[in-house]
Amino acid sequence: MxxxxxxxxxxxxxxxxxxxxxxxxxxxxxxxxxxxxxxxFTREVRQEEQLWLSRGVSSVPTVVFNGQYAVTGGQPVEAFVGAIRQIMSEAKGGTVS
Known part of the structure; x- marks a missing residue:
């Protein structure tokens, strides 16, 4: 598409x-x-749409990690690296380098 x-x-x-x-x-x-x-599939699509709107997704592109962390808009690579490190840190309960 x-x-x-x-x-x-x-x-x-x-x-x-x-x-x-x-x-x-x-x-x-x-x-x-x-x-x-x-x-x-109208009902299913509308439910998904409402789910993501309720989670604050209102722009394209939005990349969602683990179904709960989002990076919105056109971001540099560093923004994604930072997000992934933060997610890993939270998952391990500490810090990730």
């Missing part, structure tokens, strides 16, 4: 294009089309 949107200038709202992308990554195109045309 990123390639289709950012590189190829595609439309992420185009259901035909989404079905084509699904097929290109090995998913069944007819099943993808059926899902896109229905509300089959």
């Amino acid at each position: 990123f390639k289709a949107y950012f590189t190829d200038g595609g439309n992420p709202s185009d259901l035909v294009q989404l079905a084509r992308i699904a097929e290109s990554v090995g998913l069944d195109r007819q099943r993808a089309e059926a899902i896109l045309a229905s509300d089959e």
